[in-house]
C-alpha cells in the first residue's frame with residue numbers, strides 16, 4: 001500500500017471540569033489527510049480552511065511533527081497532504097485533529113501496529129507544535145471518537161472511550177474574537193498557578209458526575225458535571241459576553257455550558273428529547289450579538305467515529 005487517506009473529527013476538550021482530561025468528538029467539522037510513501041524526507045502541503053495561516057515547517061505543523069517523529073530513523077519518506085475543514089483557533093481541536101489524522105494514517109501506511117494509547121500519545125506530542133505543550137484531550141477524542149478520558153503519567157497515556165448517549169446533542173457558538181497567533185499557549189498562560197482546596201474538591205466531584213452521566217446515559221448529569229470552578233473563571237474574561245451567553249443557553253434549556261477547549265467557542269450540551277439544539281445554538285448566537293461580538297452558531301452531535309480511512 002502506497003497511500004492512505006483518513007478523516008478526523010473536530011473535538012471539544014475539557015468539558016468544563018476535566019481540563020486536559022476530557023474530550024468529545026463532534027460531527028461538525030473534519031480534517032482530511034492523505035499520506036503517500038516517498039523515497040526520503042517528510043513534506044507537508046496544507047489546503048482548505050485557513051490554510052494560508054498554517055505553517056508547513058515540520059516542527060510548527062502538528063501533522064508534520066507527528067510524521068517527523070514516526071519516521072525518525074526510517075529510510076523512507078512521506079508526503080502529507082492535509083485538507084483543513086476545522087476552523088482554526090476556535091477551540092474545536094483543529095490542530096489536534098490534524099495530529100490525530102497523521103498518526104492514524106502513518107500507522108496504517110507503514111503497518112506499525114501501534115495501540116490506540118500509543119497513537120494518542122504520539123498525536124499529543126504533535127500538539128507541541130501548536131500549543132507549546134503536549135496535551136492529549138483533543139487528540140484522544142479525534143483518534144477514538146465519542147467521549148474520551150485521558151490519564152497521563154511519566155510519558156505514558158491511558159485513553160478511555162465511552163459512547164455518548166444517543167439523545168445528547170451539542171450547540172456551538174463560534175464568536176469572532178480576536179485571538180493571538182499562539183492562542184492556546186496564551187489561554188494556558190492565564191490559568192492559576194495553584195488551586196484552592198474547595199475548588200479542587202468541587203471540580204473532582206463535578207468531573208466524577210460527568211463521567212457517571214456518560215456511563216449512565218444521563219444528559220442532565222453530564223450538564224451538571226460540566227461545572228468548573230478552576231479554569232472557566234480565569235479564561236472567561238478572554239471571551240467578551242461569555243456570562244451572558246452561558247445564561248442564555250441555560251435559559252434556552254441547555255443541560256450544561258462551558259468554554260470549548262481553550263476557546264473562544266462555547267459548547268452547550270443538550271438533551272434533544274427535551275429541547276431543540278438549534279434553538280439553544282441560536283440563543284447563544286443572539287447573546288454574543290447582543291454583547292457586540294459577531295458570531296456563528298451550529299447545532300451538531302457527537303461523532304461516534306474517530307479517525308477513519310476514507
Ligand code: HSE
Pocket residue numbers: 013014019020021091093135137138184187188261262
Ligand atoms: N485542554 C487544552 C486547553 C485544550 O484547554 O488548554 C486546548 O485545545
